Every structure is written in C-alpha cells, then in structure tokens.
Amino acid sequence: MLFIVGLGLGDEKDVTIKGREAIDSCSKIFLEAYTSILGVGKERLVSDTTDITSEFIIKEAFYGKEIVVADRELVESGCEAILAPAKEERVAFLVVGDPFGATTHMDLYLRAKERGIEVQVVHNASIMNAIGRCGLQLYNFGPAVSIVFFEDNWRPDSFYDKIALNKKNGQHTLCLLDIKVKEVSLANMMKGKMIYEAPRFMSVNRCIEQLLEVEEKRKEGVYGQDTPCIGLARLGHEDQKIVSGTMSELLNVDFGTPLHSFIIPGEMHFIEKDCFDHFRENKQTSS
C-alpha cells in the first residue's frame, strides 16, 4: 500500500487530517525533497550554506517517525526503495504542496499500479492554486513558465515566447522560480567528485533581472521596467509577502527567505485590479 501525501505549502500543520492519519498508519516514510522545500523557520534557510536536510528534524519530531529523504536520484532511478516495501507494508511518500503539482509524481504512481500496489493520494494546496491569494483569477492564467538560473553559457529564454503568447491572449503568467538542491558543479563532476553545492532558490529580484535581460536582447516589447507584476514569497506561511508594482519597483523590494514566485498579469478585471492596488498600497503589511 502506497500513500502519496501532499503536505501543503506552509509548515507541518498544513497536512490534512486524512494525510496525517495515513502517515501515522505507515511503517516507512519517504519525503520528496528536490522539487520544493518545506516551510520552516527562516533562520534555517537564510544562509547559503544551510544543510537542506536539517529542516527535516522538525518533521520527524512532529510525525514521531524516521523519515527518509528521497532525493532526485532515488526517485528517478526506479523508486525501488519505495516500491519494494510497499508490496507488503504501508508506505508513505510525502510531497511538499500537492502530489501532482508543479512536477509530476505520476511516474511513481504508474509504476506502483503496474506492480499491483494499491495507491491512495491525499491532495493539498500547491503553488498552482494558492496563487489565487493575490487576487488574480485562476481561470485567467495561461500556462505557467519556469525561470531557471542563468549560467555563463546557458541562458535559456524560451519563457519569453510563452509569456508573449499569454500576454497576447490577455492571460496571466505564473513564473515558477528555480530551485537548485543537491546539484553538483560541472567542475566537480569532471573531477568525479560528487560534492553537492549549497542549495539555491531564485529570488523575485533575480527573476526580474533575468526577464529584463532577455527583453533587452529580444526587444519584442513583451514587458519592461514599467510592466505591472506581482512578487510572492513564502505563500501559505505565516510571514508570507505579496507585493505588486512595476518591474523596476519590485526589483528593489526585499522579499526575504524562499520560496519566491512571480506573476505577470494579463488583462485585469476590476476586482483583480482592486487586489493589485491592495497589495501595492499595503507594501509594509502586505499579507
């Protein structure tokens, strides 16, 4: 029996009662830890050198059971460690947000079903629906785009065309910002050293810088310094921050610790405009 349980966006109390009961009933618990991070006290995340695994101590204390952190290697290399015990025992696979939110875990689901393992899914909030919190209507969003960290020789800008298409159609665009966890630098990889870099989470400011760089290069006028936009940080957490303004205004707003998200609105209806103004006027107490 395999439970795939969404943990929601905030802290350990954002699991549902159903999810909590499922976890309590399991003998093995895995936590997916490469598509998102758990919401924890910011002091645990501000430093670049934070060990990403330290945060799980809280969870273990909360659930009273050992939790195995399932990194990308474990999940993408066939999930044997998860599926083998699930044949006989009750196993929980925990996912921050919703199980099928930003990144799919359908592969794990299909593999389990193929082996005749019963699967139960416990849904929860994810960034994909919680962004409604900023007042933009979910059904006015076009497809979301991913903004990855630009490197010296790798500055992919396919998001530009997608934002352009959404804008043309009057649709809002959610930008999902890059998360780099357990990455190995090219230099270390070439030396055969599997040394993980410090985790990195893209800020709203960095996102805007990259967006403007691409506009500067492509010059198709999809957006610019004066384009209205919304920055969101730690959505669903007690200290969440939502600020609207122009790109150049938000470039200098300190959104604090991760995770951040970014929205470029399309056409806004009146209640959406009211909300946009609300988050602009209340910059200091914007949640």
Place this chain on the structure above:
Amino acid sequence: MLFIVGLGLGDEKDVTIKGREAIDSCSKIFLEAYTSILGVGKERLVSDTTDITSEFIIKEAFYGKEIVVADRELVESGCEAILAPAKEERVAFLVVGDPFGATTHMDLYLRAKERGIEVQVVHNASIMNAIGRCGLQLYNFGPAVSIVFFEDNWRPDSFYDKIALNKKNGQHTLCLLDIKVKEVSLANMMKGKMIYEAPRFMSVNRCIEQLLEVEEKRKEGVYGQDTPCIGLARLGHEDQKIVSGTMSELLNVDFGTPLHSFIIPGEMHFIEKDCFDHFRENKQTSS
C-alpha cells in the same frame, strides 16, 4: 479576526490541521455553499430532491459547533453577518476546496481588511490543482472554461472559442461544470415566489452533449466525437472516478454522483499519454 479556511475536496478529514485548529478556536462558523458542494456519502446526493443543507449535519457533528450556511445572498449582499462579529470575535468562513479556487472570495477578504479586521487564510486542494491527478501537467493547461446548463433560450457558447484557442496553442482545457444551488425559476420569480429549485450538478455526459451541439452549430472542427478527453468525478473522494476515451465513448460512461469535471487535452507528452492510456485501460478500477 476572520479565518478563511479551505476544506479541500473530499470529506471532513480533508481539512488541514491548521484549518481544524482555526475552526476550533472560533465562536462563529460560516460555510460557503453556492460555488461547490461538500463531499458526502453519495446516498445523500443522488436524488434530485435532496435538500442541499442536509449534508452539513455531518460537518456539525465533526466540528462540534453550529455552522451557518452562507448562501449567495448572504455573501454577495455585503457580508455584514460575517464581518460585524469578526470585529470582536474569532469567525471562520469555510470554503470547499481552496478559498480562492474556482470563484473568488477576495471581495470578502478586501472588505474585511478595509474594516481593519485581521484575516488569516488557510489553503487547501481545489479542483484547479487536483486535476493533476489525471496525469496531465498543470503547467500545460490554458485557461479553464465554464460550461453552464443550456436552457431553452439561453445556450451560451463562448467556451467554444476558448477551447479553440487552447487547442491551437497545444494547451489542455479544464471544463468546470455548472452547479445550480438555490436557484429560483423564472416562472416562480415572476410570481414573486422565492421557491428554490432542486440542486442540479452537470454530468460529464451532459457536458459532452452540449459541447457536441455547439460543434455541430459552429462547425469549426475544434473537437468532435473522436476527440480524446477525460472525465473526472468526485475528485479527491474515496470513490473518485477518472476515465479517458473519445467523446463518444465517454458519452455513455456512468460517472455517478457529483461533482464532475471534464478535460480536453491539447498536445500530450509521453508521460501524459501513458496516463491517458492508464485511465482508459482501467475503466473499471480507474481511480
């Protein structure tokens, strides 16, 4: 103090621990009851004559407190009944799904803020993110469309252009199906009789009939009998049902009790195709 709490999609155990604690701390509880319905035993919903309010008895038993059902009139007429006590007491406003899911409650939020009332939002799963359960990637969806019950003289088909645009862009379309709760017929309204009709929930079958009727009229070849599609019923409930197939195949599938949703996929990537096939082959045990 106003808590706006998402209840999630399934039953009373789909509230989060944070949400449950908020509810427990409140002296007044309102339940929004016109944009969705609570998941309850199907025997309570199969009949056309079911009293929509009867289901709330379970909730009251679960929460151990009286719950006031907030219908459209109450919410849209200024929310005085909710906001006045929230100035002094802890008040909870419960919403099925996520608070800012399919329909906005941002208006209530803004009114509360205007009056200086502190507001806390507790997020949860909603149809807008839980549809990832069918294996289609959320970031490949274009804007969702609403399909309303066709009446004799009112057969709005603006969804057709929206589906066409999504298809053209290779994007999936989620169709949100009509819910009619506490509606008064035109005949009764003209007689000045505020008699509520029995609640109605659009089925996948009815949705497909209406879609095909509009294609028949518009003849732009946006979709047809052979178009792949996915029907979903009671998503997030224990007896949920997901079936993929062509429109004509799904026209005759019995999806059972509400709520239903419907998806017209755009371009499908390989894992999305695998999932589509999975739900086609496993028609009888499709959850």
